[in-house]
Amino acid sequence: MIHFDNVTKVYANQNRPALDHVSVDVDKGEFVFLVGPSGSGKSTFLRLILKEERPNSGAIHVAGKDLARLSNFKVPHLRRRIGCVFQDFRLLPNKNVYENVAFALEVIGKPRRFIRKVVPEVIELVGLEGKAHRMPDELSGGEQQRVAMARAFVNRPMILLADEPTGNIDPATSIGIMKVLDRINRTGTTVVMATHDAAIVDSMRKRVVELEDGKIVRDQSRGVYGQAY
Amino acid sequence: MRANFIFSEVWIGLRRNLTMTIAVVITVAVGMAMLGVGLMINAQVGLIRGYWDDKVEVSVFLCTKGSAVQACNGKAITQAQTTKLQEHLKGTPGVKEVFYEDQAAAYENFKQAFASNKPLLSATKVEDMPTSFRIKVADPSNYQSVIQAIQGQPGVSQVTDQKQLVGPFFQMLDKLAYYALAVAIILVLAAALLIGNTVRLSAFNRRRETGIMRLVGASNLYIQLPFIMEGVIAGLIGGVFAAVMLIVTKVLLFEGLGAFVGGPQAQLGWDTVAQTITFTMIIGVVICVLASFVTLRRYLRV
Numbered sequence: 001m002i003h004f005d006n007v008t009k010v011y012a013n014q015n016r017p018a019l020d021h022v023s024v025d026v027d028k029g030e031f032v033f034l035v036g037p038s039g040s041g042k043s044t045f046l047r048l049i050l051k052e053e054r055p056n057s058g059a060i061h062v063a064g065k066d067l068a069r070l071s072n073f074k075v076p077h078l079r080r081r082i083g084c085v086f087q088d089f090r091l092l093p094n095k096n097v098y099e100n101v102a103f104a105l106e107v108i109g110k111p112r113r114f115i116r117k118v119v120p121e122v123i124e125l126v127g128l129e130g131k132a133h134r135m136p137d138e139l140s141g142g143e144q145q146r147v148a149m150a151r152a153f154v155n156r157p158m159i160l161l162a163d164e165p166t167g168n169i170d171p172a173t174s175i176g177i178m179k180v181l182d183r184i185n186r187t188g189t190t191v192v193m194a195t196h197d198a199a200i201v202d203s204m205r206k207r208v209v210e211l212e213d214g215k216i217v218r219d220q221s222r223g224v225y226g227q228a229y
Numbered sequence: 230m231r232a233n234f235i236f237s238e239v240w241i242g243l244r245r246n247l248t249m250t251i252a253v254v255i256t257v258a259v260g261m262a263m264l265g266v267g268l269m270i271n272a273q274v275g276l277i278r279g280y281w282d283d284k285v286e287v288s289v290f291l292c293t294k295g296s297a298v299q300a301c302n303g304k305a306i307t308q309a310q311t312t313k314l315q316e317h318l319k320g321t322p323g324v325k326e327v328f329y330e331d332q333a334a335a336y337e338n339f340k341q342a343f344a345s346n347k348p349l350l351s352a353t354k355v356e357d358m359p360t361s362f363r364i365k366v367a368d369p370s371n372y373q374s375v376i377q378a379i380q381g382q383p384g385v386s387q388v389t390d391q392k393q394l395v396g397p398f399f400q401m402l403d404k405l406a407y408y409a410l411a412v413a414i415i416l417v418l419a420a421a422l423l424i425g426n427t428v429r430l431s432a433f434n435r436r437r438e439t440g441i442m443r444l445v446g447a448s449n450l451y452i453q454l455p456f457i458m459e460g461v462i463a464g465l466i467g468g469v470f471a472a473v474m475l476i477v478t479k480v481l482l483f484e485g486l487g488a489f490v491g492g493p494q495a496q497l498g499w500d501t502v503a504q505t506i507t508f509t510m511i512i513g514v515v516i517c518v519l520a521s522f523v524t525l526r527r528y529l530r531v
Contacts, residue, residue: 050444073449080446090444092437103438106234107447155445
């Protein structure tokens with residue numbers, strides 16, 4: 001599903017590569033934790049999958065497509081197959097829960113009937129039934145992140161990228177968020193989650209890829225956050 | 230769904246930047262009106278010029294007895310000289326028609342022209358009128374060579390070209406047209422910059438929305454269209470105001486001007502006004518689209 005082959009990314013005006021000859025394979029339906037200290041290249045890894053950045057060398061394949069050969073014109077179509085969740089939720093403050101989720105479908109031109117059918121289903125999947133008409137500022141952090149996950153998942157993407165989704169949320173609420181991610185993963189969606197949260201990684205027992213200074217230092221199935229710590 | 234969504238986005242954008250939108254509308258309106266007025270003056274000058282080219286003649290005044298003009302030597306033109314001169318005029322290249330105006334006809338014209346000046350009329354007799362040849366020239370821009378060929382012929386007192394009389398008037402109208410066009414170009418430039426700024430503000434105001442749209446895979450067109458539409462709608466409203474201004478200008482200014490200098494034939498038609506309005510509207514909208522598009526390429530990375 002995601003295939004990095006010897007990928008190096010050096011940002012302009014920087015000497016040290018953000019990713020240094022990284023090769024990794026993520027299969028369909030896998031759940032992968034991306035761990036490592038700040039600046040180790042986790043976010044760069046996710047941005048490369050979305051083709052928000054281009055690698056300096058190496059090849060990236062996402063959902064069977066070679067990103068280097070994907071024209072700019074087709075990038076939006078790639079992104080429709082990838083859902084994204086962030087630490088800061090990125091909800092629209094002037095739209096309620098339903099509208100925030102529906103927005104993701106409206107802007108890719110889905111018909112209204114389809115939106116009316118699908119959005120309530122997804123809101124239920126993330127556990128926000130009955131809160132469809134709340135505004136984001138009336139929700140807790142955990143609930144806002146659920147809205148963000150609903151929006152990321154409403155178009156049934158093949159891949160869900162989560163960049164520290166529990167970074168702004170207390171540990172008790174984080175467990176709920178992880179349950180939703182797990183539920184999404186069980187529908188067959190590949191999930192890649194970058195995180196600092198050792199407790200979560202340890203409790204989930206999924207594959208762990210550890211980055212340090214842009215290099216993969218560990219790739220372990222059913223791993224924990226860090227053996228040496 | 231699509232159209233609905235885009236229009237609601239456009240409406241939000243226009244409302245959020247209301248003052249900028251008003252500035253754009255005013256600038257586009259005045260700019261397009263100036264452009265239109267410039268074009269209409271040009272068309273009007275063309276019409277009046279055509280009218281006058283038809284009417285304007287070269288007058289060849291002939292010597293009368295006691296003429297003060299040196300070329301006449303105080304003697305009247307003889308019958309033989311008149312006939313010879315007429316032949317010469319007809320033979321001159323570029324001359325279309327030659328009429329002879331005798332003293333009686335000249336006096337009639339004089340009476341008409343000075344109908345309000347009773348003392349002058351009563352002091353002037355038919356015998357005081359000069360006889361003249363009136364020449365119509367085939368190519369109105371080629372008066373000079375015809376005049377040169379006539380000047381100095383025996384019995385010719387004076388050659389006047391009526392075009393010299395209306396020339397300054399045309400020059401003034403031409404200057405007015407250029408002035409309006411110059412102002413229009415400056416205003417169009419200002420309008421383009423204003424639209425650019427408005428779109429930039431809009432894009433900044435809605436960076437959250439566009440960020441999410443990018444993320445969930447909305448196409449470039451879908452992300453950019455609301456901004457471009459904002460420019461287009463502001464441009465169209467400006468264009469409507471410009472159209473109203475042009476219609477008012479036509480009624481108040483051009484109808485008077487046309488009647489003053491040429492009568493009904495020199496009247497600027499409504500079809501010309503409609504053409505001008507269409508043209509300025511298209512220019513206005515095209516400028517709005519271009520300005521929006523160029524700004525978006527810089528400020529809305531997709």
